[in-house]
Amino acid sequence: MASVIEVTDLRKSYGGRAVVDGISLAVEEGEIFGVLGPNGAGKTTTVECVEGLRVPDAGRVRVTGLDPVADHAEVARVLGAQLQQSELQPKLTVREALELYASFYPAPADWRTLAERLGLTDRVDTRFARLSGGQQQRLFIALALIGSPRVVVLDELTTGLDPRARRDTWQLIEEVRASGVTVLLVTHFMEEAQRLCDRIAVIDKGRVAALDTPAGLIRRSAGATVISFTPSAPLDDADLSALPGLASVAHKDGRITLSGTDATVDAVLTLLARHRVTAHQLRVSDATLDDAFLDLTKEAAA
CATH class of the missing domain: 3.40.50.300 (P-loop containing nucleotide triphosphate hydrolases)
Known part of the structure; x- marks a missing residue:
C-alpha cells in the first residue's frame, strides 16, 4: 500500500x-x-x-x-x-x-x-x-x-x-x-x-x-505467555529458573507468576506433576501490550 x-x-x-x-x-x-x-x-x-x-x-x-x-x-x-x-x-x-x-x-x-x-x-x-x-x-x-x-x-x-x-x-x-x-x-x-x-x-x-x-x-516480547498459580508446596527456585523459554519469575503472597513461552507452560505442568504439587487458581494468559511495552523499553534503555 x-x-x-x-x-x-x-x-x-x-x-x-x-x-x-x-x-x-x-x-x-x-x-x-x-x-x-x-x-x-x-x-x-x-x-x-x-x-x-x-x-x-x-x-x-x-x-x-x-x-x-x-x-x-x-x-x-x-x-x-x-x-x-x-x-x-x-x-x-x-x-x-x-x-x-x-x-x-x-x-x-x-x-x-x-x-x-x-x-x-x-x-x-x-x-x-x-x-x-x-x-x-x-x-x-x-x-x-x-x-x-x-x-x-x-x-x-x-x-x-x-x-x-x-x-x-x-x-x-x-x-x-x-x-x-x-x-x-x-x-x-x-x-x-x-x-x-x-x-x-x-x-x-x-x-x-x-x-x-x-x-x-x-510476540516479540520476552514473556508472551503469563502463568500464575499458588503451589500447594514450595518449589525450588533453581527448578523454576531452569524452565525453558522463561523470561521472569515473581513471588508475591505465596503466589508464583512466570512469564515465558508455550514451552514454559508445558514445562511448569511437568514440574508440578513430578513433585506432586497442586497448582491452585492456575491461570495461563497471553501477555498484553503493556507487558510488551515494558519489556521493549527496558531493552531500549539497556
Missing part, C-alpha cells in the same frame, strides 16, 4: 538535548498507525514535525509527498489535526466553531453532517465551556475533519476522559478510519493502542524501539 506519511532519520534537539534522535517510520494509506511511548519520549515533537508545526534539525518528512514546512499550505489541505493541548474560546458555540473552521477551507465538509455523525446535533448551540469532556473531544475530532483531510492526527485524544467516554471516542476513531481517512494516533494508553491500531511505533528516548502490529509486538 502507498505511504501517506514518510519520516526518515528525523532529528530535533532543544538546549543541546536530543528529543527526537533518528526516527524513521512510514504510515500506509487507510490504517490507524499508533505512536506509543512514555511521557517525554519524543512522540509529540515527532508528530508536530509531521504537521509542520516544528522545523526538524535534520531528516526528511513527507505527507502525501509534500514537505510539511516548505509546502505547509498544501499539507494543511490534506492533513487535519487535533493537538495534545486544545482549547476554544469558552463562549464559542459548537455551531460557531464548526462554521469558523469550515471557512478556512475552499471545499470543507458539511459541518451539519459532521455534527450529526459525531453526536453533536443537540449541542450545536451549546457553548464550549458547557460541553462535557467527551463532547469537547467529539468537537475537536469534527474540527480535525472539517477540511475533508486524507490524514488526521489525533494526539493524546482520550487523556482525562472517563472510561465510558474513552470507549465512545475509540468507536468514533474506528468510524473515521472506516470512512477512508488515515489516522495517526499518539497515545500512552496501552489498551487504546492495542484495540485501535493496525501497527504501532514504540518510541523511547527519541528513538523507535520497535515497530510492528500489536500482536507482533507482544
